[in-house]
Amino acid sequence: MSTQAQGVIESRTFVLAQEDIDTDQIIPAQFLTTTEREGLGQFCFYQWRFNPDGSPRQPGALDDYDPQRQQVLVAGHNFGCGSSREHAPWALLDIGFRAVISSQFADIFRNNSLKNGLLPVEVSEEVARFLIEHPDHEVRIDIPATQIHIAELGTYDFPLDRFSAHCITEGIDQLDYLIRHEEDIARHEQRRAG
Template structure:
């Protein structure tokens, strides 16, 4: 997992509401435990036409959106089943952050464990950002802020442990492993008592 302190990117807009995890990554692609390669199946049934060609109307197929790392999504993003493949697919697609007015709890937690930052802002703010997808936004993980080019600053909730993991680029197990010496010292003194 790659950590980050700041992210600067324009946005891809997906205004639909109630985008569930089966729309993010359809169940037929869940037979793998590999994260790499899932990005080609993200939003599969919307991105690809019946003949396998790209749907030119879908935002991720539009050339101007190539390389963008922020998704502005409609309310209730990531609802549905708890599949961890959903954030895997979005991260493999190149996304680092999802911004919505409502993000499902299980999807949110799975995202944070996989280096994908879910940001919840008021609906009016999200709608305003959706009208300006070419604005370069700055997401500051350390400050818990999203900044727009017009000088607007929007703070977002992010618990301290998730923030630390994102900044250090580690998941929960990786965090523990980096504290191996502290844990060993504690265990030695606890055992001695």
């Protein structure tokens, strides 16, 4: 069972080893008509899970996925490439992932993920290969420390700016952060005006 204390994600991993997984594979364009985040998980990796007539693929890409235990997705190199869409991190979060580990993320996907509370953990090719070769592996991600501990392998730093680490740890987005500091902003504006 995975747990998430404040700022820490402890989970088993779920592996999709393909490289260059683009945002259209994460959530196809026909499901982008909504601005609601909830419910998008049912369309996550839709074309890998369902046939064109809507019947389940045998086997499907997420057949063995257990969102209660596996809240960390391990993916191949260059994850999230393709067009910009916030729906991609929304769908991943809604289906149960809290973090994605890869050896490289597309910049726009990385930025969209950080703004929406999905943690992109970039690791070396060697670390990524180990995780791909060892599915359902135990990891512990310390967000404030920007470190990932991988059972039987070691502890590694990953790149994450302090503001994004703070927001993901607190479970807030940029707007929430501003609202929390509304009084400070108002005082600052009064001082400037005076």
